Amino acid sequence: MNWFYDMAGLTEQEFWILAGIVVAAGIVRGFSGFALSALIMASAIIILPPVELIPMLWWLEMSASLMMMKGGWADADRKTAYGLVIGGALGWPFGLWLTTSLDVDTSKAIALTIIVVLAALQLTKIRLPFLATTPGLYGSGVVSGIVSGLASVGGMIVALYVLASDASARSMRGTLVLYLFLSSIMSMVIMLSFGVMTTTSITRGLIFALPTMFGVFLGQQLFVERFAAYYRPFCLVLLCSLAGAGLVRTVLA
Template sequence: MDALTLINLTAPEFAALALIVTIAGVVRGFSGFALSALVMASGVLILPPIELIPICWCLEMAASVLMARGGWQEADRRIVMGLVIGSTLGVPFGVLAVQALSVEASKAVVLTVIIILALTQLARIRIAFLATKAGVYAAGFVAGIVTGLASVGGMVVALYVLSQDAPAAKMRAALVLFLFISLFTTIITYLATGVMNAQAATRGLALSAFACAGVFAGQKLFIPRFAPFYRPFCLLLLSGLAVSGLVRTQLS
């Protein structure tokens, strides 16, 4: 049995996924997030979302291991833990809410709000409440609800982090650390529901080398000379991902 048979992919499919994962890894290495979003947006042409989700978990874990040291050293751990606690508490409410609202409708609403908030931040309009202690837990709680509702909670956390008046390195480190911690809570759900199985884990492991290569390249781009462009790049990336997701939601 060859490797491609083991992961149940043809050579062209694996090559296309490897290219997608490498590019997404570069973005993750520079911005600190968006690996899964980019893989899901492009990889869905090759595999269904339910098969991409566990692969993305493996890729995120590989990327987080590479980037965790910087995230732990530079991130504001008080803010990160506040976001994690708020998110954990918010997820059950999101799951309950999705029963009252269709997934398509809820995702459209959430993505529209993300676009508006990202554009607001690009216009440098500040929301004072987000700088308070209560604002940290509120942002995490909303991210948790959105995770349960439409699986885009990470984008909400990214928006919150980018709203802070902090150096680019601190913002990026906070995103890295939050994503790393949240991986340990999501794997429980994936294992319990059977989403993560042997084939998915093997595929994720096979593609992780490409993700790591991309992350390494992206980290090399995160230099002081590019720091002023970090925040606008991430906000434009969020807007682009949200618009893409919104279009896919309306066409599905």
């Protein structure tokens, strides 16, 4: 099996820890419609730097999106999703430029801080009326693109935007699924142009896509009406905990 771990560029321990992380994150993604990349970024950042995690996460997000597209397309607010994707296309290159320009520790700290702040904003249910406007829609898309390129947590920005519109849990979940699918297509082009989608990233992405899809399948079975009211706080508390712990480890390292 050593050749398999070498192919992924990981030790045996790192490989199985990462496999467990993607299954757990897949369950949350299947249940909530978002937070796959944010959870993996918060947990796996002790194994791989953001510049290596982000291209790997593309494959995991795409595999999850393909599994969830049927329900997501039907439930999504398509106009909102399209606007967010257009804005994201403008912000992604800048965020990716920051990731490739900063040193590893700084990039880790910024990524984890972004996750904590965004999760805390949603937990406190802060309402920002500006977000309900057309400039707010495209502005949220631009910001989501920047933090996607920097920390692959653009879904959190989008979730904050949808929260401002008081959308139902099913509509929010569907809009996020559609947004993440469409933005994944756009982000691949950008990552190729920046040269961060390496052979190793592709190999890791394909290897860990299967356990991710297994997790998504399990999470989808949990998305029933009686649990719909609990999915947002569950994800956000988990994100705050993981990112906070990771931030402490990064600062103390």
